[in-house]
Amino acid sequence: MSLDHRSEVPLYRNPDAPVEARVADLFGRMTLDEKIAQLHAVWLKLSADGRHQSRTEDFAQRDTGVPLDTLLRHGLGQVTRPLGTHTVDPEEGVKALNALQKQIVENTRLGIPVMAHEECLVGLMVKDATLFPSPLNYGATWNPSLVGRVGDVIGEQARSIGCHQGLAPVLDVSRDPRWGRTEETFGEDPYLVGVLACHYVNGLQGERRDLIATLKHFVAHSASEGARNHAPVHVGPRELNDTFLLPFEMAVKLAHAGSVMPAYHDIDGVPCHTNRDLLQGVLRDKWGFDGLIVADYAAVNLLYTHHGVARDAAEAAAQTFNAGLDVELPGHECALHLKEALERGEITEATIDAAVKRVLRAKFTIGLFEHPYVDPDKVNLQSAEATAIAREVAIESAVLLRNDGVLPLAPDSAQKIAVIGPTADDPLALLAGYSFPVHLINSGEQSNSQITTPLHALRERFGNERVAYARGCYIIEERRAGAPVFPGDVSMDARSADARDELISEDTTQIADAVAAARGADVALVFVGDLAGLFQSGTVGEGSDTDSLALPGVQQALLDAVVASGTPTVVVMTGGRPYNLGGLEERIAAQVMAFAPGEAGGEALADLLTGRANFSGRLPLSVPKSGGAVPYTYNHRLKSAGTPIAYHFGSRYPFGFGLGYTRFEYGDLDIVAAEAPIENGTFEFSFTVKNVGARSGVEVVQIYVRDRLASTSRPVRELKAFARVPVEPGASARVRVRLPVDMLNFTDGRGERIVEPGDFDLMIGSSSRDIHLDSTLTVAGDATRTLERDWRMVSDVQVV
Incomplete structure (x- = not known):
């Protein structure tokens, strides 16, 4: 009797077989088209009925003219942000992801499941997930175990929606706070960044290692020319290794991070996505990294549209896969041209094969073949534990920079409080750029009902009759779509250069009301800072860089007027970078740097200001004396100060500084x-x-x-x-x-x-x-x- 081999279960579907044997078996069955399909993602707005729509954006995934059915015919490496791309109820989002997964598993020849990735830097960036504080807050806690617990909670929430890869943490070492993405960093010291990164990665990936963390942005993204997003980086090999590579090396070797994402910029003229010396030489050969290298969004096509080192999409794909890339994100703009690059001799099939095997290995390792679907009834994006940890981070990360004795405030006294400032009652002012509500700004939607602002929290402590409120000014009067531009895609004429100035409010008409509120109070709490928003839809965040450390808009005028009222003034600063106070640092009664404290930030600040909790945060980065003092970091070389020492050199509040209510x-x-x-x-x-x-x-x-x-x-x-x-x-x-x-x-x-x-x-x-x-x-x-x-x-x- 003859044996019908078609009825046999392939080795690669045997969960008890060794991973390498499964990889070899599956790889040996694949056509070139099926291989290339594993090397890119598709960015979709998913639907539970299977009627998925392609998402196209000028800055990330332009329309390639390829029908969706054609794209999915040979399988798919990854799907981009299935729940984080648009507002969708999590349960419905999971059903839609399952529908796509079912289509891939059951309707392609080999049934290789697709990986789903999401942003998760400050919590899972999807509707209803816990809104954690910013990475600068993580750094300010100086508490590695707490950061590990944050990673653990985010990881469990990610698993519950079928996420297999999280695009975090950011290991850029802060060098210049004018850079908009400073808020995404753990701080300015490579050792502090490395230790916290290891705990975050271990927490996120978990003991089962069934979720992949992604270290980014490899490498030195934070040292860009003039602190401008995507700008070239000028560092020598010694500084590159000692300062910028160290946290990545720690997270690769000690925490065994599963993925690394190269950065957008070039170093000495070589874009990071084409830098084989870094991706293959350092990362894989020297450190022994065996995970996935995934592209930053649209970075492959930027090789020919911005950097000008490739003549077309095919050559761009060849260059970056030759350098060591495994997966193009967020879509397929260039990877689909790998066959053309192969025919032109710009890449070898052996190079493609090596990347495919790494992708398959990752999918087997995380158990994707055994668990391709997720139960929509078990979505878990909110819990008492998650809220408690978010609040704990907010409390432990707030830094008391100055206190002449006015703090803590006494809720049980007759003290009258004036709460003033544009960030006192704005939920979005508590959030970092990679939180879901901030991402919704460009769509015109809002999702911040779970946030208690500082004003509301203080009124709960003191009662409405003892708390007067005056906004004083706006930072941005209207958070709107249409403000952002992708760097490099705008002409450098005067109109485009002035576009950001039009966004920030210059209205001073509300300052008089703030002064009146201060004069009628015993203490004035002035909440100032910035607003996160991508690509100039805010004053800080990715693509929202600045040329100054002065408070955005007319906040300095507001603060000047309140201090001049004679009422003791406490400044509470929130946001993604430190700002100067125009010389008022010695005239105010107290100052708090809270960074972006997340959904529980208002309540945490109320606890700290009233003494229910003690300040224990310490600065994870220096506060330079002015914008003219940057770049300034505590670990500079002696001659960085100039000869003679420059008068503007240094920091009023140095790295590691912070006060409390005891000594x-x-x-x-x-x-x-x-x-x-x-x-x-x-x-x-x-x-x-x-x-x-x-x-x-x-x-x-x-x-x-x-x-x-x-x-x-x-x-x-x-x-x-x-x-x-x-x-x-x-x-x-x-x-x-x-x-x-x-x-x-x-x-x-x-x-x-x-x-x-x-x-x-x-x-x-x-x-x-x-x-x-x-x-x-x-x-x-x-x-x-x-x-x-x-x-x-x-x-x-x-x-x-």
Whole structure:
């Protein structure tokens, strides 16, 4: 009797078979068209009845003229933001995604399921999901475990809607706060960014590793020329490795992130999407990364439409897949031309095959073949746990920069409060750019009912009769569609250059009402800052860069007038970058930097301002004295200040700074051994932190190091360890630190990380400026050491 092989279950459908065997079996069955189908996405507005519509946007996915049925005939690598593309009830969105998945699984020859990706930087960017604070808030907590819990909650919400890949976290190291995407970063220190990134990735991907995190934007996107979006980056190989690559290296090696996204810009004339030295040489060959490299939206077609390094879509696809790309996002504008590039000899089938195998491997690894569908009845985008964690981040991240004693306010007194400012009662002012309601601005829709503004929260604490409110001014009077432009697609004439100025309000007619409210109150709380919005639909966010650190619009005039009223003034700043206060920093009673504290931000600020909670946030980036002082970071080199030192150089509030409602003293530094061998040595030391105030609090201890003599110029100090230390009033805590010698490395001319023998200044403090204990550490050895691939990247800090 003959055996009908057609009835056999293919090996690739056997969940018990090894992943590599399944990949080989499936790959061996694929045609070239089926291979190419796995290397791109389709951007759709999905429908549960299967009548899906293509989404086209000038900036991301233009109409290619290919019918949808033709696009899906050979399968599909990814579907772009199935629930995050437009407003759809989550349950209906899941049904629509299942309908697409059913079409792919049952109506294509091989039935390879499609991966779905969503944005998830500040919560899942879909309707009804928890609106978490911004990454700058994550950084300001200095709390890695809390950031890991954020990632865990976002990951569970993502799984519940059938998301397989999250486009987060952002590991760009902030260099210039004028850059609109500063709000997406964890801060300006590569070690802080790297540690927080590892916890976020571990939380998001989970123990099952069935959801892929995406590290972006690889690499140095935040160091753009003039802090302008997409602009060229000018960094040498040493700085690139020591500052910008370090967080990616940590997240790849320690957290095993599943995906990396290259950046839009070029470095020394080479666009990141075509930089094989980075994508293949560093990422895969040197670090051992084995995940997916996915394009940033439209970045492949920008190779020929903007960068001018490819003559057409086919060559653009060839260049970036030759460099190491695996999947074009958000659509198929260039990948569909890979056959043409193959025929022209611009790419080999072996290169295509390697990318296809990586895509298949990822799909098998996350269990997509066994679980292609998701239950719409189990969608879970809101929970008490998620709300509590969002509020905890908001509380722990708010930074008290100044307080002359006016804070905390007393709700049980007769104190009258004036709440003033354009951000006091605007729900969107609490949100970062990659939150769903902010993305809805360009569609004219609104979705912010779950947000309590600071005004409403303060009225709940004090009662309506004791809280007077005056807006004072607008930042933007009307949030509207049509404001954004994609950088590079607009002519540089005077009209287009002035377009952004037309968006920001210059109306001062409401300031008089604000002054009257302040004069009738005991304390004036002035809420100022910015509004997130993509591509100049806001004052901060992707494509919403600035040339100044002055408050947008007429907010400075409002603040001047309120302070001149004589009423003690507390400034509460929210937004995606720090701003200067026009010289009023020493005249106000208190100042709070809350960044974008998310859906629970209003209640968290009310808790902090009234003393129900204590401030414990610390700045994740410096606040330069002015726009003329940037770029300024705490870990600059000595000569960055100029000679003589430039008067405008520096920061009023430095990296790591923050106050609270109690005070701490440092003492009893005990270094177990001041000398450690260069080969695998570890410095061990401990010190005491005492709460000398009247209430409990949290101190954020910070350990910095400076290399006294090196073969290249080194920063004046670098963060090497940190910890949050809770201490009750009158009590003390002992902090024990283990600092690996490996972490005293820097990059040499070969591009290798090395440690040199010699002396290092040890500085222990409460900020990068406020150093309370110091000593000398010595790396003992006869020769320079080149670090191995798996070097020790993290210090161990224990609080006892």
